[in-house]
Amino acid sequence: xxxxxxxxxxxxxxxxxxxxxxxxxxxxxxxxxxxxxxxxxxxxxxxxxxxxxxxxxxxxxxxxxxxxxxxxxxxxxxxxxxxxxxxxxxxxxxxxxxxxxxxxxxxxxxxxxxxxxxxxxxxxxxxxxxxxxxxxxxxxxxxxxxxxxxxxxxxxxxxxxxxxxxxxxxxxxxxxxxxxxxxxxxxxxxxxxxxxxxxxxxxxxxxxxxxxxxxxxxxxxxxxxxxxxxxxxxxxxxxxxxxxxxxxxxxxxxxxxxxxxxxxxxxxxxxxxxxxxxxxxxxxxxxxxxxxxxxxxxxxxxxxxxxxxxxxxxxxxxxxxx
Numbered sequence: 001x002x003x004x005x006x007x008x009x010x011x012x013x014x015x016x017x018x019x020x021x022x023x024x025x026x027x028x029x030x031x032x033x034x035x036x037x038x039x040x041x042x043x044x045x046x047x048x049x050x051x052x053x054x055x056x057x058x059x060x061x062x063x064x065x066x067x068x069x070x071x072x073x074x075x076x077x078x079x080x081x082x083x084x085x086x087x088x089x090x091x092x093x094x095x096x097x098x099x100x101x102x103x104x105x106x107x108x109x110x111x112x113x114x115x116x117x118x119x120x121x122x123x124x125x126x127x128x129x130x131x132x133x134x135x136x137x138x139x140x141x142x143x144x145x146x147x148x149x150x151x152x153x154x155x156x157x158x159x160x161x162x163x164x165x166x167x168x169x170x171x172x173x174x175x176x177x178x179x180x181x182x183x184x185x186x187x188x189x190x191x192x193x194x195x196x197x198x199x200x201x202x203x204x205x206x207x208x209x210x211x212x213x214x215x216x217x218x219x220x221x222x223x224x225x226x227x228x229x230x231x232x233x234x235x236x237x238x239x240x241x242x243x244x245x246x247x248x249x250x251x252x253x254x255x256x257x258x259x260x261x262x263x264x265x266x267x268x269x270x271x272x273x274x275x276x277x278x279x280x281x282x283x284x285x286x287x288x289x290x291x292x293x294x295x296x297x298x299x300x301x302x303x304x305x306x307x308x309x310x311x312x313x314x315x316x317x318x319x320x321x322x
Contacts, residue, residue, distance in 0.1 A: 001029050003066060004236060007054060007100065008073030009034035009043045012182040013115070013225055015321045017071065020229035022046040028237070033064060036074070042321050054096035060103045069236050071113045072100055075152065078145050083190045086147040093151035094158070101162045111169035113235055116156050118176045118246070118288070119149040125286040129219060132289045133174070133246050144189065163242060171235040171243045173228075176288055178247070179308060180225035181315040197262070204263045207270035212256055214282035219252025221288045224308040227301045234297040248288025249301040255283050258305070265309040 004021065008014050014036070021032055032047035035054075043049055052059035054074045076092040097114075104112055120137035139149050156172055163170040179197065186195050194202075203210050228247050235243060253261075256274070263272050293299040303311065315321075 001031050002068040002236075003031045003033050003064060004069045004071065005033045005035065005063065005067045006047070006071045006073065007035045008075065009047070009049070010036040010038050010040035011073060012180055012184050013178055013228065014073050015040065015042055016180055016225045017073070017229050017232060018043050018046050019321075020226065020233060024233065033067065035059075035063070040322070054099055055091040057099045057102070060099060063103070065107045067104075067107060067109050069111045069113065070100060070104055070109055071232060071236075072097065073115050074100075075115065075155070076148075077117070078148050078190075079186050079188075080184070081187055081190060082185075082192060084144060089148050089151040093148070093155050097155040097158055101159065101168070104168050105162065105166050109168065111171065111236070112159065112162075113171045113173065113232055114156070114159055116172050116174045117149060117152045118174045118286075119145060120153055121174070122284075122286060125284070129252065129285045130287050130289055131246065133244055133292050167241075169241050171240075171245070173231065173235075173245050173247050174288075175228070175247050176221060176223065176286060178225050178228055179222060179312065181312045200259060200262045201266045204266040204272050205268065207268060207272055209275050210259055210263065210272045211275045211277045211280075212259060213277050213280035214255075215278070216256035216276065217254050218283050218285040219254050219287060220258070220283065220285055221248040221251065222253050222258065222305050222308060223248045223288070223301070224303040224311065226311070227303055230302065231293055231297060231299050234299060238297055240296060243292065243296055245293040245297070245299075246288040246290055247293075248290050249303075250288065250290045251301075251305075252285070252287040253305045261306050261309055265306065265313055 009018055034043050034047040035050045035052045037053050050062050076088045121131050121135040123138050124135050137153055139146050159170055162168050185192055
């Protein structure tokens with residue numbers, strides 16, 4: 001039986017990942033071990049849960065020693081930060097990653113999977129929306145997200161060192177926005193706000209007018225959390241020593257089509273009218289090149305944009321991730 005440790009298990013992505021692995025645990029002979037600083041009943045019912053803080057090396061002493069794979073989602077991101085305390089990025093993203101790597105080295109863990117931000121290459125999309133794996137990182141150091149992105153980049157470099165020196169199989173995933181039905185807090189510039197898609201869903205549900213800001217044809221890769229889970233699952237069992245992958249669908253959905261889809265899936269009989277505000281700022285645009293994931297992991301996205309929205313609506317109604 002392969003013991004798979006998922007750190008950051010109680011987060012929005014972690015809970016879906018637990019569900020995905022749990023549903024396949026018997027077939028693949030998996031035992032789920034999970035860790036997080038906060039408890040979650042959904043996670044605890046489906047795994048052996050350990051309350052722990054990855055920035056505290058002593059937290060790892062309680063874990064089983066015969067772990068096959070570690071999936072590291074225990075990073076701290078701006079979307080979860082009220083106010084601005086960059087030391088949290090250092091403590092959790094860098095020190096925490098070091099502690100995880102030391103655990104992997106000491107216990108001869110076969111492989112480590114790590115979720116990296118796509119913020120390191122996003123600015124390339126200003127010139128070409130297709131983001132490839134091998135693009136050089138660039139960023140705006142005046143942006144308060146720059147400390148976060150820098151700590152994530154440092155974590156990736158540290159992981160590469162341990163891969164090369166100690167032979168830990170390594171799989172790094174560059175994550176854009178991962179869509180799921182999530183009611184966790186969301187912050188922008190340290191302030192609690194609603195995510196844009198949540199606002200659009202509320203407007204569509206009420207039949208309110210929805211305004212399309214800026215260029216309605218700007219396209220974004222809308223990847224569903226369950227496709228991310230598929231990619232992680234395949235990396236746990238692939239016969240490779242290393243991989244660096246963009247997470248995505250490889251398809252761009254225009255802003256206008258995004259809104260049409262939300263109205264179609266979440267709207268009631270009184271459908272929202274679409275209005276245009278070209279004078280407003282443009283939405284971000286990017287498409288993730290997923291060639292490496294397709295070729296090396298045999299990854300194939302299962303959810304179209306509309307299928308993603310329909311499944312998000314189903315998960316909203318089930319309300320099962322508490």
